[in-house]
Amino acid sequence: MRRALLPLFLLFGCAPWNQPQNEPLQGENASLVEPLIAGDGEVYIGLAFSGGGMRATAFAYGMLEELRAAGVDTGTPNGLLDNVRLVSGVSGGSVMAAQFGLYGADGLPGFRESYLLANAETYMATSALNPLTLAKGLAGGINGRNTFGRYLDEVLFHGATFGDLRKRSHVMTWINATDMANNTPFLFSPETFDALCSDLSRVRLSEAVAASAAYPLVFTPIVLKAHQGACDYREPDWLTAARYNPEATAAMRAHARALESYTNPEEVKFVKLLDGGITDNFGTTGLAVERARAQVPYAPLTAEEAVKLKRMLFLVANAGVDNDYDWTGRVSGPGGVNLAVSIASSAMSAASRSGYDSMRGELRLWEAELIEWRCTLPLSEVRRLRGSTGGWDCKDVKLFVGEVSFANLPTEMRDRVDTVPTRLKLPEAQVDLVIEASRLATRLTPEYNGFLASLTGNDVDQRIEDGIAAGGYRVVPLGN
Secondary structure, X not given: OHHHHHHHHHHHOOOOOOOOOOOEOOOOOOOOOOOOOOOOOOEEEEEEEOOOHHHHHHHHXXXXXXXXXXXXXXXXXXXXXXXXXXXXXXXXXXXXXHHHHHHHHHHOOOHHHHHHOOXXXXXXXXXXXOHHHHHHHHHOOOEOOOOHXXXXXXXXXXXXXXXXXXXXXXOEEEEEEEEOOOOEEEEXXXXXXXXXXXXXXXXXXXXXXXXXXXXXXXXOOEEEEOOOXXXXXXXXXXXXXXXXXXXXXXXXXXXXXXXXXXXOOOXXXXXXXXXXXXXXXXXXXXXXXXXXXXXXXXXXXXXXXXXXXXXXXXXXXXXXXXXXXXXXXOOOOOOHHHHHHHHHHHHHHHHHHHHHXXXXXXXHHHHHHXXXXXXXXXXXXXXXXXXXXXXXXXXXXXXXXXXXXXXXXXXXXXXXXXXXXXXXXXXXXXXHHHXXXXXXXXXXXXXXXXXXXXXXXXXXXXXXXXXXXXXXOOOOOOOO
């Protein structure tokens, strides 16, 4: 019996564990981007891309293409993309977030052919019939860094790091994973890597995206080393306040507690990261962190941006399918791997719903605080920040938040996209279906239509109602 079990035990020890590659920090980590006023600074767009494998990447791509083709006279060939100042990505959505963050609108031409239609599973073990594959999954994960991460680096990022991102881009780019030990979102940000005493600028984008997309069992966790003592780290005041403030959200306190644990070698020597969708499938943690860190009412904007701002749009690309009834027509199942996948999917779906609600609440508070701050500014300060007081209206700020999802679609198309699987290789027909669905869902989103109307001076409320009448999905606008 023991002899029969020995090969199995050996297999359980062969998971491709990822050795940490993050380097110690000398000094402090710089901000992700240098502040920049896009255009005249009156319009700010933030985008959040959910997980869902290649389906999610294609869905995010479709949204970007629709923003490029938006029927608003922007004076540029990139349409509204020139006003995108923030992208946040989780899992499959993090691929598109990192791609757009690094290359901007110039990175979209050819992306369908080079990535969406390619086989991102090239280096991955995918066969569920191979006993070795199953054993690796049970031992900790089937695929290591040298599979999907390697592919991303070869095809998209070509060794680019967060330092390169800062040099090339003015788009705030948040890549989100999950800290397994603390059960919290893990944000690839200066604040996180300061606590780790690790140099974020030398971390490859492919490493961050691979961590964000490390679905349980399919991938082994991406491992980071906590370099305690390698830097002169002092917990910032905002972090201390977040840990002990009874009015802080439970999520923010948990995040602050996780950062604290990274500074204690008795608690954490290594941080192990899995798919960001497990804890925050829209990547909203960055918003809360930016708001808490800056300790000013206009964050994550600069003061100059906050005074010039008139219209802001936050769109969430939710590529999650509505349901999975594959095993509900029989008594048996799910079991084994299917059970584990079902549990992970349920956690991600719950994280999506709570994350969106949390983001909307945070933005509702932010809008009110921003207007209050603007209206208390002396005119001399307005003139200094804005250039002039001509046309100044401190209350002329309108924020739109919308969720673009399969739920926005006509029934026939929704039923078709619901069958697209969550994996990293899809047939061309399915890729194009998802892109088309994303563009249509974006156009049918009432808040997006309201935002467009506000740019052209049309009646916002009427445009929202028109969008609903056309089959759009109702989300109550902020401020109502």
